[in-house]
Amino acid sequence: MIETKNIAARRETKTLQVASSISKMKEIAESLRRQNLTIGFVPTMGCLHGGHLRLIKKSLEFCDRTVVSIFVNPTQFGRDEDLDSYPRQLEDDIEKLEATAADILFHPGAEEMYPQNYKTHVQVQDISEYLCGKNRDGFFIGVATVVLKLFNIVRPHRAFFGEKDWQQLAVIEAMVEDLNLDVAVVRVPLVREPDGLAMSSRNRYLSPQQRQTALSLSRSLREARDNIRRGTTSAKVISDAIQRCLLEKEGCEIDYIAICDPESFRAKEQIRGRTLIAIAAKVGVARLIDNCIVEENECSE
Numbered sequence: 001m002i003e004t005k006n007i008a009a010r011r012e013t014k015t016l017q018v019a020s021s022i023s024k025m026k027e028i029a030e031s032l033r034r035q036n037l038t039i040g041f042v043p044t045m046g047c048l049h050g051g052h053l054r055l056i057k058k059s060l061e062f063c064d065r066t067v068v069s070i071f072v073n074p075t076q077f078g079r080d081e082d083l084d085s086y087p088r089q090l091e092d093d094i095e096k097l098e099a100t101a102a103d104i105l106f107h108p109g110a111e112e113m114y115p116q117n118y119k120t121h122v123q124v125q126d127i128s129e130y131l132c133g134k135n136r137d138g139f140f141i142g143v144a145t146v147v148l149k150l151f152n153i154v155r156p157h158r159a160f161f162g163e164k165d166w167q168q169l170a171v172i173e174a175m176v177e178d179l180n181l182d183v184a185v186v187r188v189p190l191v192r193e194p195d196g197l198a199m200s201s202r203n204r205y206l207s208p209q210q211r212q213t214a215l216s217l218s219r220s221l222r223e224a225r226d227n228i229r230r231g232t233t234s235a236k237v238i239s240d241a242i243q244r245c246l247l248e249k250e251g252c253e254i255d256y257i258a259i260c261d262p263e264s265f266r267a268k269e270q271i272r273g274r275t276l277i278a279i280a281a282k283v284g285v286a287r288l289i290d291n292c293i294v295e296e297n298e299c300s301e
Contacts, residue, residue, distance in 0.1 A: 040066045041151075056102050066101075069106040087205075128141075164190040190290075200289075221290060225277075242277075259275060261275070274294070
């Protein structure tokens with residue numbers, strides 16, 4: 001295990017290794033495993049921000065070598081979503097990775113990951129049908145497929161994911177368990193901007209005015225938690241209050257407000273026990289998500 005105090009030294013002595021082909025990345029992974037080095041993995045779609053950097057830092061703390069992938073996965077974008085306009089800034093991302101002391105960047109092209117006549121996809125049933133899966137046809141199939149491919153290529157011992165994408169993380173955990181994959185999935189708490197906005201690559205779509213509208217997501221979650229702590233247990237009352245908060249300013253189009261079990265994602269009528277409150281909304285062209293967990297000791301008995 002690499003201690004945190006050694007990361008600075010690694011930053012000064014290591015150069016970032018870049019692999020753009022599957023064969024090269026598999027060769028690197030095999031070499032690391034032959035040396036009995038633990039591989040940490042942080043899969044991303046690039047346009048790196050503080051949330052990604054937190055994941056990388058965690059991997060550096062717990063693993064001998066850290067691999068970061070940058071791949072904008074076309075199979076998880078719907079027909080009318082922002083695949084073509086999704087922010088890409090590879091040179092800036094490489095500079096950030098070099099500053100973190102990450103060891104390897106895996107940056108394949110779409111044709112490398114999905115060659116002509118590609119036929120195989122992965123579906124995690126049930127939990128993928130709620131929240132983001134309800135209105136984004138094929139989204140979680142695309143996520144599960146690309147993550148399984150990346151796991152098979154990078155062969156990590158540990159993979160690090162942020163809890164902002166709570167449902168996505170649950171889908172990946174289910175896939176790992178059901179398919180007996182030899183990788184430990186490590187959860188890392190959601191990271192926020194100083195103003196409270198959950199960090200996301202899509203935040204850069206927001207104009208200053210739209211950003212003020214987007215802040216209603218985190219504000220509504222704070223108010224919901226406060227109301228629950230004061231004794232409100234009706235999921236409908238809390239959901240209605242979140243909706244009012246989101247619609248206070250023009251420009252917020254609500255996709256869903258979910259108050260549910262954090263593992264099954266089934267809706268709750270009364271907020272008792274550990275509860276996930278999750279929101280998805282579109283502000284301008286940016287589709288944003290946010291969530292919070294209400295622990296059992298916060299709920300009124």
